[in-house]
Amino acid sequence: MNAPTDPLVLELPHFRLERGGVLDPARLVYRTHGDLAPDRGNAVLLPTWFAGDHTSHEWLIGPGRPLDTDRYFVIVPNLFGNGLSSSPSNTPAPQAGADFPHVTMGDNVRAQHELVRLHFGIERLALVIGCSMGAQQTYQWAVSYPDMVARALPFCGSPKTSPHxxxxxxxxxxxxxxxxxxxxxxxxxxxxxxxxxxxxxxxxxxxxxxxxxxxxxxxxxxxxxxxxxxxxxxxxxxxxxxxxxxxxxxxxQHADVGATGGAGGDVAKALGTITARTLAMPAERDLYFPPEDEVRASAHIPDAEVRVIPGEWGHLAGSGANPDDVAFIGRSVRELLASPADGPRALGSRPGTG
Missing domain, CATH: 1.10.1740 (Rna Polymerase Sigma Factor; Chain: A)
Known part of the structure; x- marks a missing residue:
């Protein structure tokens, strides 16, 4: 069965938030594609981006595509606040609308961990991959649960939102x-x-x-x-x-892996705990997640590679709208998935060389 499921809901009772407050319950809406292997070793997690939903990256998912559902079980959880998972628009009073509490990247990843580890019984993800805010969640996953992330591919994103x-x-x-x-x-x-x-x-x-x-x-x-x-x-x-x-x-705006417990606000320290084989892919002309930020960040991740998506599409290089970007990203996804999760990390080029 390779067809995607209809959107599903995981309810998390009394879900405590990092900045204070409780969602009771927090509702995590997600979609799955493909079949989970008997050993649960073929799972891929793809979190959503700003104002996107579980359909936004279907250009990556399906038989014969980079996230090949003949081989992989792909889980796509919706970001809190996107109108599907718990959000101002669908949460009842007294947390409706402007009274909705602040939710961090860490809160999103912790809820997803409940889905992956406790609901599906998955001990280790073959890949965590995401674009923009999905990339920020990818970094957070690799920092928060290093033993669960074999490979990480954040594209058009960053581990901390920069001042610019x-x-x-x-x-x-x-x-x-x-x-x-x-x-x-x-x-x-x-x-x-x-x-x-x-x-x-x-x-x-x-x-x-x-x-x-x-x-x-x-x-x-x-x-x-x-x-x-x-x-x-x-x-x-x-x-x-x-x-x-x-x-x-x-x-x-508040995305920051340095806020993870044990990092003490130190982004470099947090990134240094990552054990996943990491391929960071900024877009060449991205105006708010520029390649320089990823080169700087990846220097703190053991054996990480930075591979720049070339071209003029800026941040929307990660949208799936430009065939050249789709091909470039797709080749990199396939190469990373084909690489061993352990052992020498380099995939072929030095960090920052593209």
Whole structure:
């Protein structure tokens, strides 16, 4: 049976959060693809990204694809705050809307650990892989549960949100919270004007300058920047709940593996505990997760490799929309999965050489 399951729900009673508060229950919505092997040794975990869901990375999953469901059992858990797992929009009072508690990357990973270890009985994951906020969860997994992660492939992400990335997030937050229809989150869930403005801020960061110089949006079927903004970016966030977006922005902005117990706030120390064979894949022209950040971070991970995704698509190199990026990422996923989880780590190139 290789067909994906319908979305499933794991309820976690009295789930305590790192920054205080309790979700009772926390609801973790997930989808699985493929079959779990009798020895439970073929499991892959793919957490979701900002405003995405369990369908966002299906270009990677399926028979003959990089995450080949003829071989691997792929679990895709939804991020808290995305409107499917516990979120401001689906949690009852007194935690509804603007009263939803802060949820960290560590909280997300701890809930996923309950799913993987206790629900499925999986002792070791063949691979944890994710893009953007999914990459941040990948790093957190490798730090929080090093004995459970054989291989890690974070792409277009980082182990800690940088100050410059935080400036971008502050701009997004300001757009949402200064919308006069928002009313501190006590009203209707989403507002067209605020979400349109939000999408335009995102448009300037999601793709690179060269993407616009060279009119790469034409490959997506748009004849002008205006058409691209209205036809690509606006639908990307249309219908989102404002409080859900704000909750995910908070999680993103506070991502930090240094906050893991035992690290004492030291990111380098946290990264040094990773035992997974790690391949970090930033995008060449990503404006908020630049390659330099990953080269710096990976220097603290034993035998990690950095392989830069080339091209002009910036952060959206990880979206699956550009065939060249899909091919590059796919080859790297296959190569990492084919490599032994133990023994010499290098996959072929030195860190930072791409």
């Amino acid at each position: 990335n935080g400036v971008f997030i502050e701009g997004l937050r300001a757009v949402l919270t200064t919308d006069p229809e928002w009313h501190r989150g006590r009203r209707a869930p989403g507002h067209a004007a605020g979400l349109r403005a939000f999408s335009r801020v995102y448009a300037g960061w999601g793709f690179s300058q060269a993407f616009y110089w060279n009119e790469r949006y034409r490959s997506l079927g748009f004849d002008s920047v205006d058409e691209f903004l209205a036809g690509f970016w606006e639908p990307n966030f249309a219908g989102q709940d404002t409080n859900d977006l704000l909750a995910m922005l908070w999680t993103w």
